Amino acid sequence: MSGNNLEGKILSLHNMTSLRVVRFDENNLNGSLPNDFFNQLPLLENFTLYSNQFEGSIPQSIGNCTSLTFLGLATNFFSGWIPEEIGYLDKLKFLILANNSLTGSIPSKLLNMSTLTYLHLEQNYMSGKIPSNARYSLPSMQQLHLSFNNFVGNIPNNIFNASKLIQLQLSYNAFNGTLPNIAFGDLRFLQGFLVNDNDLTIDDTLQLFTFLASCRQLKYIDISRNHIQSRLPKSIGNITSESFMVESCGIDGDIPLEAGNMSNLLYFSLNGNNINGPIPGTFKGLQKLQMLDLGNNGLQGSFIEKLCELGSLSELYLQNNKLSGVLPTCLGNMISLRKLHIGSNKFNSKIPFSLWGLRDILEVNLSSNIFMGNLPPDIGNLRAIILLDLSSNQISSNIPSTISFIKTLQNLSLAHNKLYGSIPTSLGDMVSLISLDLSQNLLTGVIPNTLTSLSYLRNINFSYNRLQGEIPDGGPFKNFTAQSFMHNEALCGNPRLQVPPCGTQVKKKSLAKNLLLKCILPIVVSITVVVACIILLKVNKRKKVENILERGLSTLGAPRRISYYELVQATNGFNEDNLIGRGGFGSVYQGKLLDGEMIAVKVIGLNSEAKSKSFDTECNALRNLRHRNLVKIISSCSNLDFKSLVMEFMSNGSVDQWLYSDNVYLNFMQRLNIMIDVASALEYLHHGSSTPVVHCDLKPTNVLLDDDMVARVSDFGIAKLMDEEQSKTHTQTLATLGYLAPEYGSKGIVSRKGDVYSYGIMLMEIFTRRKPTDDMFDADLSLKTWIMGSLPSSIMEVVDSNLIQQNEKQIDDMLTYMPSIFGLALNCCEHSPEARINMTDVSVSLIKIKTMVQDKNRV
Numbered sequence: 001m002s003g004n005n006l007e008g009k010i011l012s013l014h015n016m017t018s019l020r021v022v023r024f025d026e027n028n029l030n031g032s033l034p035n036d037f038f039n040q041l042p043l044l045e046n047f048t049l050y051s052n053q054f055e056g057s058i059p060q061s062i063g064n065c066t067s068l069t070f071l072g073l074a075t076n077f078f079s080g081w082i083p084e085e086i087g088y089l090d091k092l093k094f095l096i097l098a099n100n101s102l103t104g105s106i107p108s109k110l111l112n113m114s115t116l117t118y119l120h121l122e123q124n125y126m127s128g129k130i131p132s133n134a135r136y137s138l139p140s141m142q143q144l145h146l147s148f149n150n151f152v153g154n155i156p157n158n159i160f161n162a163s164k165l166i167q168l169q170l171s172y173n174a175f176n177g178t179l180p181n182i183a184f185g186d187l188r189f190l191q192g193f194l195v196n197d198n199d200l201t202i203d204d205t206l207q208l209f210t211f212l213a214s215c216r217q218l219k220y221i222d223i224s225r226n227h228i229q230s231r232l233p234k235s236i237g238n239i240t241s242e243s244f245m246v247e248s249c250g251i252d253g254d255i256p257l258e259a260g261n262m263s264n265l266l267y268f269s270l271n272g273n274n275i276n277g278p279i280p281g282t283f284k285g286l287q288k289l290q291m292l293d294l295g296n297n298g299l300q301g302s303f304i305e306k307l308c309e310l311g312s313l314s315e316l317y318l319q320n321n322k323l324s325g326v327l328p329t330c331l332g333n334m335i336s337l338r339k340l341h342i343g344s345n346k347f348n349s350k351i352p353f354s355l356w357g358l359r360d361i362l363e364v365n366l367s368s369n370i371f372m373g374n375l376p377p378d379i380g381n382l383r384a385i386i387l388l389d390l391s392s393n394q395i396s397s398n399i400p401s402t403i404s405f406i407k408t409l410q411n412l413s414l415a416h417n418k419l420y421g422s423i424p425t426s427l428g429d430m431v432s433l434i435s436l437d438l439s440q441n442l443l444t445g446v447i448p449n450t451l452t453s454l455s456y457l458r459n460i461n462f463s464y465n466r467l468q469g470e471i472p473d474g475g476p477f478k479n480f481t482a483q484s485f486m487h488n489e490a491l492c493g494n495p496r497l498q499v500p501p502c503g504t505q506v507k508k509k510s511l512a513k514n515l516l517l518k519c520i521l522p523i524v525v526s527i528t529v530v531v532a533c534i535i536l537l538k539v540n541k542r543k544k545v546e547n548i549l550e551r552g553l554s555t556l557g558a559p560r561r562i563s564y565y566e567l568v569q570a571t572n573g574f575n576e577d578n579l580i581g582r583g584g585f586g587s588v589y590q591g592k593l594l595d596g597e598m599i600a601v602k603v604i605g606l607n608s609e610a611k612s613k614s615f616d617t618e619c620n621a622l623r624n625l626r627h628r629n630l631v632k633i634i635s636s637c638s639n640l641d642f643k644s645l646v647m648e649f650m651s652n653g654s655v656d657q658w659l660y661s662d663n664v665y666l667n668f669m670q671r672l673n674i675m676i677d678v679a680s681a682l683e684y685l686h687h688g689s690s691t692p693v694v695h696c697d698l699k700p701t702n703v704l705l706d707d708d709m710v711a712r713v714s715d716f717g718i719a720k721l722m723d724e725e726q727s728k729t730h731t732q733t734l735a736t737l738g739y740l741a742p743e744y745g746s747k748g749i750v751s752r753k754g755d756v757y758s759y760g761i762m763l764m765e766i767f768t769r770r771k772p773t774d775d776m777f778d779a780d781l782s783l784k785t786w787i788m789g790s791l792p793s794s795i796m797e798v799v800d801s802n803l804i805q806q807n808e809k810q811i812d813d814m815l816t817y818m819p820s821i822f823g824l825a826l827n828c829c830e831h832s833p834e835a836r837i838n839m840t841d842v843s844v845s846l847i848k849i850k851t852m853v854q855d856k857n858r859v
Contacts, residue, residue, distance in 0.1 A: 032056025432690030738772030760828025
């Protein structure tokens with residue numbers, strides 16, 4: 001019964017004594033299970049109630065199910081102790097009780113079950129010590145998850161005798177004492193070692209890291225926020241893990257040069273320790289590294305150019321160290337970089353010109369250094385940036401008006417510099433601004449009234465400058481306080497801002513000013529009035545004609561105006577011959593304007609409130625969106641009887657048409673480029689726009705291709721705009737089956753991770769030419785499981801046969817990259833939203849694959 005909308009209670013399963021498997025996962029069931037619930041289920045082998053709203057205790061009658069092998073009650077509200085009777089189920093392999101409200105300690109019998117393979121108790125309120133009876137053993141244990149509880153005391157040595165252990169997760173508890181002597185543990189299958197956020201003491205780091213290096217399948221290490229207080233040993237270089245997190249442990253000394261040998265690393269963090277010395281040049285060997293965090297230490301030396309050679313690096317954190325010298329120009333080569341935080345150091349050069357060429361970077365923080373020079377006009381090239389902090393430096397220039405080109409910027413701080421000149425009026429075009437700090441500079445002139453149009457602006461600081469004139473009182477300025485404007489030369493305005501009223505600042509006018517006001521100004525005004533009247537007469541005449549023809553027009557903020565009459569002419573009266581698509585919310589027609597421009601007109605059906613709401617949703621979603629991989633909205637036409645969107649015409653149709661056509665063909669690079677374009681669009685929607693947008697219906701039919709085969713995402717009819725603090729919301733609108741994330745389909749939960757799931761399904765479809773709703777898929781086989789079963793040795797069986805036929809000569813080269821592409825798709829389609837990759841990392845991964853393909857072709 002899984003994955004439905006079942007509600008209410010389960011009273012009993014009496015007279016169903018033959019039941020072996022019961023699954024009620026992902027519903028809205030509630031209430032408690034009666035004490036005798038399991039009494040008449042003697043043959044029960046598999047019982048799961050994941051993701052419901054059950055409460056109360058786990059019935060003791062569970063002990064009657066002697067054939068039980070799988071018990072899954074995760075993500076409910078079960079409370080009380082774990083029944084001891086579970087410890088006597090001698091066939092039980094999987095006990096999954098995570099994310100409930102269970103209390104008490106672990107029954108000692110539970111840790112002496114020879115069959116138990118998975119024990120998941122994380123995210124509960126359990127406490128006490130783990131039983132340390134020397135006689136117990138866990139010969140079959142593969143996953144032990146106890147994170148996010150309140151366990152205390154020592155970690156028993158016996159845990160490390162579980163030779164089949166794959167994942168050990170003890171994070172976020174209160175374990176104390178010394179980490180057990182695990183050097184003799186035979187954990188050759190271990191993949192995850194997570195003991196972070198406890199109170200453990202690690203005396204022998206050499207022994208610990210030597211042990212971790214011996215675990216050749218280890219992928220995730222997190223020892224953060226425990227007590228090490230010694231140096232990192234050289235043996236760190238032998239660790240093969242992908243993620244190495246040792247934050248805030250009191251580590252001192254240098255970073256060993258051998259760290260550059262950890263060639264599998266994707267994430268490396270030593271944040272918040274006492275590490276000194278330089279950044280090792282051997283880091284250039286970490287070619288897979290995507291995140292490097294050495295912030296909040298005592299690092300010395302320079303920003304080494306070897307860091308520029310890390311082609312996959314997406315996030316770099318070096319803030320709050322003692323680094324100095326020049327920021328190298330090679331920084332501009334780091335095209336994968338999305339976040340650069342090097343504030344609170346002693347860099348004393350000019351900001352390299354090449355930095356402004358990183359067009360896709362999202363966050364730049366260079367604050368609290370000694371950067372000099374000016375702000376060049378090229379600062380406007382940062383098309384995706386959301387945070388720019390250059391405060392507390394020695395930058396000396398005016399503020400270039402081109403900074404207003406950055407429409408995505410949310411937080412801008414230029415405080416504590418030597419900026420001069422006036423505040424550009426063009427700052428009023430920075431529609432995404434939330435925080436603006438220009439304090440402690442030498443700025444003059446007035447505060448531009450254009451800033452009153454910034455509806456998202458919440459924080460502003462213009463204090464300690466030389467500004468004068470009236471403080472605007474409209475828009476967000478109604479909420480600002482006196483602290484934002486104090487210590488300026490001659491500001492005036494509302495008394496609540498602790499400045500004098502502007503009317504009291506009367507000055508003697510010069511003779512020239514009197515002459516201007518009395519003689520010249522009236523002449524200019526008269527001429528202006530005459531010209532305005534002439535223009536007004538012409539406009540009114542034109543409007544009389546248009547009012548007969550038009551039924552209503554709004555333009556989404558665009559300057560273009562296209563009347564209803566023009567749309568009728570362009571589409572030949574919305575003739576069926578011009579119809580190019582029909583969907584659930586309306587029809588799309590091809591049209592040609594009088595000037596020869598081709599357009600697409602989406603006419604919304606008005607026979608339901610949902611369709612009308614779809615039009616409003618699409619208008620709101622697209623109003624402020626600007627990206628090369630989104631279909632551009634030219635205009636809109638709307639009144640009570642007619643609603644339409646006028647869009648760019650995409651001459652090459654949809655990706656779906658190309659993928660399933662018998663006449664046209666997409667080669668490997670075209671498919672890869674399309675998915676890079678779609679990833680770029682979603683990255684912008686999720687992380688680059690002022691208000692995050694969730695598309696909610698990503699699929700090949702909603703991705704169009706322009707003249708140059710550049711992909712453009714379209715159809716925002718059921719999109720969701722997320723508020724500033726929202727990470728998810730709910731909806732009752734059903735998107736396309738097959739592309740829905742599990743949490744969307746079962747509970748209507750909408751989040752950015754739902755789009756990521758749909759993207760993963762589409763990525764699989766693009767390279768297999770199989771829809772997720774294909775007839776070959778049924779309850780036991782889905783597109784996702786089909787791909788999983790093909791990795792790594794059966795790729796040929798799932799790849800689109802057209803690709804294989806057209807690439808016979810390069811088939812081996814193409815198949816080299818397909819496991820990485822499908823692996824990325826599966827990462828997007830993890831069942832848990834939290835486990836899914838984000839679109840920034842998806843873009844980086846696909847661009848890296850494209851680069852490798854191109855490099856190989858050049859060779």
